[in-house]
Amino acid sequence: MMGNDVPASVLGRRVLNRATLARQMLLQRAELSVSEAVAALVGLQAQTTHSWYVGLWTRLEGLEPEAVGKQLEERRLVRLALMRSTIHLVTAEDCLALRPVVQPVIERSVRGQFGRRLEGLDREEVAAAARALVEEQPRTFSELARLLEERFPGRDAFALGQAVRAWVPLVQVPPSVRRPARHHYL
Numbered sequence: 001m002m003g004n005d006v007p008a009s010v011l012g013r014r015v016l017n018r019a020t021l022a023r024q025m026l027l028q029r030a031e032l033s034v035s036e037a038v039a040a041l042v043g044l045q046a047q048t049t050h051s052w053y054v055g056l057w058t059r060l061e062g063l064e065p066e067a068v069g070k071q072l073e074e075r076r077l078v079r080l081a082l083m084r085s086t087i088h089l090v091t092a093e094d095c096l097a098l099r100p101v102v103q104p105v106i107e108r109s110v111r112g113q114f115g116r117r118l119e120g121l122d123r124e125e126v127a128a129a130a131r132a133l134v135e136e137q138p139r140t141f142s143e144l145a146r147l148l149e150e151r152f153p154g155r156d157a158f159a160l161g162q163a164v165r166a167w168v169p170l171v172q173v174p175p176s177v178r179r180p181a182r183h184h185y186l
Contacts, residue, residue, distance in 0.1 A: 025059040032060060034068050035076060039091045043098070046079045046089035072174035079172040081165055085109055087172065099169045110166040117159035121152065123167060130164040138173040141165070 011019065021027050030037060037060055038044055046052035057063050071077040078095050082088040085106045090098065111118075129151050133144055145161030152160060164170070 029061040030059060031062075034060065034063070035071060035091055038077060038089060039094060042094060043082060043088040043090040045086060047087045052079070052089045069174055075171070080169060081106060085166070095169070095171070106166045110162050114156075114159040114162055117156045118163050121155070121163070123163075126152065126160065126163060127167045130168050130170075134170065 018027070024041065025032075025037065032040070034056060037056065041059075044052050044055045046055075053065060053068070056068065068077065072079070076092055077089055078092055079087050079089050080095060080099070082090065082095075082098055082102055085102075126148065129148060130144060133139060133147050139147070141161055142157075144164065145157040148160040148164065149155055149157035
């Protein structure tokens, strides 16, 4: 035991803080590839383009944004709703592993927020309609919601869009492929 009745094996606040920052690659820039870093982080919050860019720039030595764009175009990296139902940049492999794990949480959140506005809808029919729309061409979230509202008259477009975001693993198409942010079924 140490002087404060704390077992010697317990990490102090500063050591724990430093370990956490090191694990997040925030103490010094790492010499890893983008995909290695994203995999090690198990995703990086990416609500906006600048959030993941700054997040990677602060962590990686010699970051080349074009390399990230290429990996997004090749779908080795993807942006989609994951943890806390926010958009994250993850490797394709992590996307396929993580989305099924967080799926129940995302769906529960949508039911809690939009349940009444979604009552009576056939989930599979809505999901199939959304898939057909994004397979036809990449679409913005608001465009997809508006088109679904046309398909399901009398329904709230925003609620339909949120339901699809929960029910269908939509990935954001890279900026070089679209303007503005558009979604595509993975």
